[in-house]
Amino acid sequence: MSSTSINVTLCPAEYQTVDSALATWDATLAKNYPGDDGRRQPVQTTYVSADRFTPGLAAEWGTAAMSAAEVAGGLAAVAREVGLGDGDVEMLAELVARKLSTEPIEDLRLDFEDGYGNRDDEIEDADVARAVERVVEAQTARTAPPFIGIRFKCFEAPTRARGLRTLDLFVSGLLAAGELPAGLVLTLPKVTSVAQVEAMADVVGRLESAHGLPSGRLRFEVQVETPQLILGPDGFAPVARVVHAAPGRVSALHYGTYDYSASMGIAAAYQSMDHPVADHAKNVMQLAVAGTGVHLSDGSTNILPIGDAEHVASAWRLHARLVRRHLERGIYQGWDLHPAQLVTRYLATYAFYRDGFDSAATRLRNYVQRIDSAIMDEPATAKALASFIHRGVVCGALTAADVLRSADLDVQTVRDIALNRPPT
Template sequence: MQLAIAENEKEQLLQELGKANLRFQQVYPGDKPDRQPVHTVYGGANLFKADTCVRMGEIARRHLYTYAPNFVALARALQLEGHSQLPQRQADIARLEEKLETLSDEARKQEPAWLYYTVYKKIVRKLTVEAVEDFRIDFEDGFGNRPDEEEDATAIAAAKELAQGMQQKTISPFIGIRIKPFTEDLKHRGVRTLDIFLTTLLQLTGGVLPHNFVVMLPKVTIPEQAATLVRLFELLEKAHGLTAGALKMETMVEATQIIMDDEGRNPLMRIIRASEGRCIAAHFGTYDYTASCGITAKYQTMAHPVCDFAHHITKVALGGTGIFLSDGATNVIPVAPHKGDQLTFAQLQENQDNVHQAWRIGYGHTMHSLINGFYQGWDLNPAQLPMRYAATYHFFLSNYDDAVFRLKTFVERAAISTLTKDIFDDAATGQGLLNFFLKAINCGAISEEEALATGLTLEEIRSRSFYRILEGRRKHR
C-alpha cells in the first residue's frame, strides 16, 4: 500500500520530536532509586553528641516496652482493625506469641494476628539496629536565636561531636545540619555557622564528609537563596579540597510564597534549577507553613487541609524529577505527664492514656503521609520513633501482596514486549513500582528474599534500576 507520508519527511518530524522527548526526560527522569530515609530527626545543635542516635534508640525501646510490652498491647493502643479479636489474658497472649514464633513465614501469614506480630517484632529490631535513619543537627528553630559567640562555640562543639561519631560509627546513615535561612536579617549568621561547622569538621576528619551529608536551607522563597548556597558550596569545596559537587542541599516548603509567588506561579522548579543539581530533597515545614497561612497555634497540625493543599502542589511541581519529598512533624509528643517511681494507679493510667492518645495521632499522621505518597517525615523526640516504624511497617506489609502482583505483571509484560525504543518509558513506570520494594527493604519492612516474589532476582533487585533490569532481560530474550 502506498503511504501518504514520505519516509524522509516522517523521519525528520520524528527526529525533532525525539529531541523534545529527550529534553523532557532529562527534566523528569522519574523516581530516583537511591535510598530515601523514612524520617529525619531534628535535634538542637547544642544537645547533639556523638552517640545521640544510639541513645535515642535506647529511649525509644524503653518507651515501647513500657506502654506496649507486646504486639497485642500495641494493636489495642493504636486501635488497629481487628484488635478486639485478640486475646486479653496475659497467658493467652503468651501462648499466641509462642505459636507465632514457631511457624514458618508462610504459615504465620495464615494467622489473623500475623500482621500485628510481625510489625511489633520489626519495630523492636529496628530500634535496636538502626533507630534513627536521618538526623539533622539544627541551628535554626531547634536552636533559636542566640548571641553570635554562643552559636560559634556550638558550631565548633557539634562538629567535634560529629567527627567523633564518625570515628565511633555511632551516627545515623544519613546526617546533616540545618542552618539559619538566607533571609536578609539572618543570611550572615547562616553562612558563618556553615563555614565554622564544616571547617572544624573537615580539619578533624582529614577532609572527609560523613556519608549522605546534607545542608538544609530553611524558609526558601526565591531561587537566588538556593543559588547563593551553591556558590558558597563551591568556595568551601575549593578551600577544603573536596570534590566538586560533594556538598548537597535540601530546601524547605514552609511559606506560602514557595507555593505561589507574586506572579501567581509555583517557584519550586526554579528553586531546584537554581541549585544546579545539588538539591536532593524538599521537606515540608508544618508549623511555619500553617502559621504563614494565618492558622492559630491550636490548629497548626499536619491534618489541617492547608497542608494537604501544599503537599499536592509540591507533588505536581516536582513529580518525576527525582527530588525526594518529606512531610512534616507531629507536634503531639507521647510523653507521660507524671514522673517518679511512686505513682498511684490513677497516675499510671493517665500516663498510659496520654501516651496512647499521642501514639494514635502520630500513627495517623504518618499513615496519612504514606497514603498520599510522602514516604518521609520528621520526628522530634525518641518517643515518636516506635509509631514512625509502626505506621511504616503496617503500610508496606499490608500493601505487599498487591504490590507483588503489580510489579510481577509489569515485569512480565515489559520483558516480552517486541518494542525496541520504549525502554525509557517502561523503565520510568517500572521504577515507581520497584521503588515500593526498595523503600520497604531499606527501612526493614521486608527482606530482599521476600521481594523475590515479584519474579526479580537478587541481582536485579540490588541493581536498584528498572532500566537495567529491562535492558538485561531483553538482551537475553
Template structure:
C-alpha cells in the same frame, strides 16, 4: 509502504532534539537510592557522639513502658490490621484483627530501634535551637560537627546527616552563614568529612536565596576540601510555594529534597494553632504542588512533623502515637515516604507505621509485580509499566526496611535484579 518517508519525518521532528535533551536533563527520574523514612532534628547543643544510640535506647524504654506487647502496640498506634479489599490500607478500628501482622510490626520496631533508630539526622541551629549569644552558637556549631565526626568514627552515624543553619532572612543571615562556615570547617577536618552530608536551608522565599546559598558553598567547599554536600530546601512560606518551579531551577541539579515546614507555613496562612498539622488541607495542597513540580526530577519531597509529643502517662503517650502513626500512614498513601521526627519516642510510631504500611500492601505488590514480570495479567488488574514501577518501589522499600529478603522474593518468583530494574533503581 508508509506514506511519509523517513527523510521527511526526520526533517519534521528535527526541532524536537533540543527539547528531548532539555526534558532528559530536567527529568532524570528517581535517584534510585534508599530514601530515609524520616529526618530527626536535634538541637545542636544536645548533640553528642552517642546521640543516635541514646535515642534508640529512649525509644525502647518508651515501648517497654507503654506498649510492652505486639497487641498493645497495635492498639496504641491503631496499626496491625490486615489490608482491606484490593490491598487497601488497614482500618484502624480493626487494628488487633491480625495477630501475626502485629507480631511482625513489633519485631520490626524492636529491630529498628536497636540497629537503626535514626536514618537521617540534622544538627539544628534554627527554630529548634533558637537565638543564643554569638560566642555560644559558635561553640555549639563546632561541637556539633566534632560530635558527628566522632559518631562516624564509632560507626554510629546514620547514612545521611547534616545541618540546618539559620535562614537567609536579613535578621539572621550573617549568623546563619557564620555557623555554616564554622560547622563545615570543623566537619571537614583533614579527610573531607564523613560521607552522606546534607544541608537544609530553611524558610526559603525566593530563588535568589538558593543561588546565594549555593554560591557560598562553592566558595567554601574547595577551601576546606569538604565532600560536596547535598542540599535540601524547607518550603515553609507562601512565597516559596508560589515560586516552586523557580526554586527547583535555581537548585541547578544540586537540590535533592524539599521538606514542608508544617507550622511556619500554617501560621503564615493564618491557621489557628489548634488546627496546624501536616494533614490540614492547606499543607496537603502545598505538598501536592511540591510533588507536582519535582516529579521525575530526582528531588524527593518530605512531609512535616507532629508536635504532639509522646510524653507523660501511658494514655497521653498512646494518643500521641496514634496521631503520629495516622499522619505517617496518610502521608504514605499520598506518596510521601519521609517525614520529620522531633522526639525519641516518636521513633516507635514512625517505625511501626512504616512496617504496617509496607507489610499490609506487600502480598498484593509481590503478586502483581510477579505477574507483570511474567508479562501476564494478575486477576482483574492489568498493570502498566508505570504501575509496575510503583509496585517495585513498594517491594524495594520493604527490602530496605528488612521486612523482605531474597527468600521472600523467590517465593513470589522474583529476584533483586528484576525488582531493581523494574523499580528504576541503580543496581
C-alpha cells in the same frame, strides 16, 4: 491469500525535521526530569538542638523508644492500640524492635535554627566546633545515622551572615578533621525566593572550590515553610523553579508544618500535617519534584507521646495515622521530634509496606513472567510496584527472603525495575 503492501508516506528527512524541532525540549527533559537516581531516601528525619548532640544520641533514642513501648505493654500491644493489628503483629513488632536496636534514627539534623535559637556569636562558634568534633567521633565509632548534617539559620537579612558563618565553619571543620560524611545533609530553612536557593548553590560551589571538592559534592535540602514559595506575586509557583534553579544541588524539599501554617494565619490549635493548607502546599511540592529525582518530605506533629498513659496512646494514634496518611499519598519521609515517636514511625511505616506487599509482589511477578491475571499492569505501574517493594526492603519492613518467596525475584532485579531498567 496475498498480503496488502503498505508504503510509508514520510521519508527519513521528515523524521529528522521532527527530531530537530523537538531537540531543545528533549535536552530540557533529560536535564530537568532525569527521574529517580536510585539514592536512598530515609523514612524519617530527627532534629535536635546542635548543642545536645552526642555520638551516642541515636542509640539513646532507640533505647528510649523501646522503653516507652514496654511501658505500654510492648510493640505488639502498641500496634494493636493504634489500629495496626490486621497483619502479623508479632512479626511487625519483631522487625521494629530490630530497627530500634540497630538504626533507630535514619536521618539526623543538628539544628542551629529554631531548635537552637539566637545566641552570641562566640557561643554558636563554639557549639559548631563542638558539633564537628562529635560528628567526627560518631563517624569514627560508627554510631552516626546514615544521614547526618546541620540546619543553619535562614538567608533572610537578619540571620543571613550567621547562617553562612555556621555553614562555613561546619563544612570546613569536617574537612579539616578528615573527610565529609557520605550522608552529609545541609538544610536551608524558611526559603522565600528562588534567589535564596541560587545564592545557596553559589555558596556551596565556592566551598567546594576552596576545599578542592568535586563539583556537586555539596547538596542541600530546601525547607518549604513560607507561602511565598508556593504562590509568588506573579501567580506562579516558585517552588517549581526552586528544584531547577540549582541543577544537581537540591536534594529534597521538606514541608515545615508550623511555620507554614502560622504564615497562613491558621490558629495554633488547628495547625497540623493534615490541615487543608498543608495538603495544598504539599500537593504543589509533589508536582514540583515529580520526575526530577528530588525527594519530598512531610513535616512533623508536635503532639508528643509523653505524660499519662491515656495521652501517650492518643498521641501515638495520631502520629500513626499521620504517618500512614502521608505514605498513602506518596510522601515517604517525615519528621520526628521525640524518641517515643519512633515507635509509631516504624510501626506505621512497616505496616504500610507489609499490608501492601503480597498484592504488590503478586502483581509484579505476574507482570515480569507475563502471567495472565485479573489486573493488567503497564510498565509505569510495574515500576511503581517495584519501587514500593524496594522502599520496604531498604527501610527494613521487608526482607530479601520475603521478596524472593512472594515475587520470585531477587532484590536487585526489583531495584532495576524500579529504576526503569528492564529485567533481563
